[in-house]
Amino acid sequence: MCAALDRIEFGGATVDEALGALSGHRPALHEGHRTYVEHAVRQYTSQGPDAFVPVQPYWAVRKDNGRRWELYAWWRRYQSADGTVREYRRLRHGDARASSRGEIAVAAYTAAFGADAAWPRRWNQEFVIHGSPGPVARVRIIEIGLGDGSRTVQFDGTAEEAKAYYEAHGGPHVRNVVRGGPERPGAACFDCKQFTGCEAVPRSPGVLALPSRRLPLRKVSISDLRYHAACPAQSLLRSLHLPKTGEYSDAAKLGQAVHGWVEALHRRTGPIPCTRGDMPPPGENWTAGRWRVPDEEAETGRAMLLQHVDSCPFQLPEAIERVECEPTRVFHDTAAQALVVAKPDLLYREDGSWVWRELKTTRTPARIGKDPLDAYPQLALAVVLLAQGELGGDPSGSRVELEVLRPDGSDPHVIDPMDAERLAKARAVLRRYAGPWREDRAWEARPGGHCHQCPVSRWCPSAQAPADAEEKA
Ligand SMILES: [Zn+2]
Known part of the structure; x- marks a missing residue:
């Protein structure tokens, strides 16, 4: 999804070219996933003429108070031609949770005061910051639902207002994240970079009653x-x-x-x-x-x-x-x-x-x-x-x-x-x-009467069509 948008916004590709490039994706995208990405990219890029230009560098704020801090947000970045209005757009899939006030505050603050920065070569290294940030007059945080094209403004204010919002909601959020706390193992462990060394997840061979195999880790309920x-x-x-x-x-x-x-x-x-x-x-x-x-x-x-x-x-x-x-x-x-x-x-x-x-x-x-x-x-x-x-x-x-x-x-x-x-x-x-x-590596569809109750059949090209041909959009 993001790779396709990058091709359009930074690589000069048309929407059709960017979507065509999906067929070269390795490993190949599942047909249902591909249908969704096509829908989402067309939905996103068809939202009318836009006076804003996409921005490739991250916006990072670096602070030194004994320890080095770097604040940034990974949402997509846009700004007015003169750079005085900056906007983050968070692309939201189906049931992703809404952004917290703490996350919005960090994003608003980095949009207001962040310098252009390149992603470090390794995730635990520092950003490569280019120059100092120009004056930013206005900051907006927008959330865009990729399924239905909905658009919600989560923050719209001056740089001063972004600073005040950060002091109210961002500071406590950051201190919470940094302080951490006891491990709380859960489904998120799957994406955690510390997973292999973490003692909080019990090693329990055989709970799925399968023979031992050398395979990439998967998550399952x-x-x-x-x-x-x-x-x-x-x-x-x-x-x-x-x-x-x-x-x-x-x-x-x-x-x-x-x-x-x-x-x-x-x-x-x-x-x-x-x-x-x-x-x-x-x-x-x-x-x-x-x-x-x-x-x-x-x-x-x-x-x-x-x-x-x-x-x-x-x-x-x-x-x-x-x-x-x-x-x-x-x-x-x-x-x-x-x-x-x-x-x-x-x-x-x-x-x-x-x-x-x-x-x-x-x-x-x-x-x-x-x-x-x-x-x-x-x-x-x-x-x-x-x-x-x-x-x-x-x-x-x-x-x-x-x-x-x-x-x-x-x-x-x-x-x-x-x-x-x-x-x-x-x-x-x-x-x-x-x-x-x-x-399973192919995840093939098994179409049948159950497709009519399947909540994701809308994205599945193999789904059995409803008998009455009544499309529920
Ligand atoms: Zn009871």
Whole structure:
């Protein structure tokens, strides 16, 4: 994306030439990724005549106060012909989070006072600064949504206002970043330059139950594996964070709302057992925000929540030593060469052993005979992690709990990770999902009826066309 824009803005290429050069990209771009980049580049370059000129050097501010500091932002840079108005444009993909005030402040400050600077040869070296900055009268920070072409002004002010904004929001942000703090391992470890030497990510060979291979590291969650099993192209395009369309059905939103309600109750210090009085009152739509659903759906959700009262894991709170709601745990499977990201709904420690709990909501009646390890592969990962003692504690007392909430009942399942048959089954399930994913290099689409519900099918040239030919743009 940025390479194509650089060709247009600094290499004199036309849009078609820059997009044509994508076919020479090595490794080759996936057809879905390429479709998205074409859309994004055309969207970006068609935003009308522009009095601003693109700027290639970074804008860097260097400070010396015993330690050497360099501030800069990596967003795209533009300025007026006389250089007195400078603008950063942040290009935003589908579900990227919005910039924080701290980030905006650093960008505004470096636009106002930064000198032109070249990127150092190595990332840990200093910028090569050319001359001193000219006077800048005005600074703007704009965020551009590449999916929908939206444009949001995040800052627009004089250099003095940029300085004041930096003092209010940028200074604290920078001090926070520099001070650091304890490691918080998560999905971001994958992109971290310190990953190989970091002690905070446990080395856990074999958690995906694959044979040892010498392969480049990949990042994976159980959701990724489920998407891959349905359609490899979908899993790749989701992992690239492309803009999504219609990601959540009402049933999926309701599931999220129920999860959120239970999670909030379980976060109360105690822990405190959930009661009927903690559940939403009848006849009131209790869902809100992103997970708002129609009234009758909310009523169904309330019925599900009432079923949780009898299966709440905190009914004997004295025995529980520690509770973690929706924690993120990462493990480096050094055999499969995968950074495995796990997000249990709930972890709690009871008598020195960890219990891993998953909560599911469904409207369909209980299915007798279906092995929960087949139905929910995240349980298989939980079984293997607990059996290998990857969370610490005493594995012999560990268990995996599944709570399935229906409007008219709930089904509890308990799996003992020390049960040899269950452990063998869990490993077989993981191999079935992770094996084809680890080998995959082509990410081919597997088109079918599911394309109509796929949130990234808009970018997939192989997607099955809707039967009624009604395009949802
Ligand atoms: Zn509860």
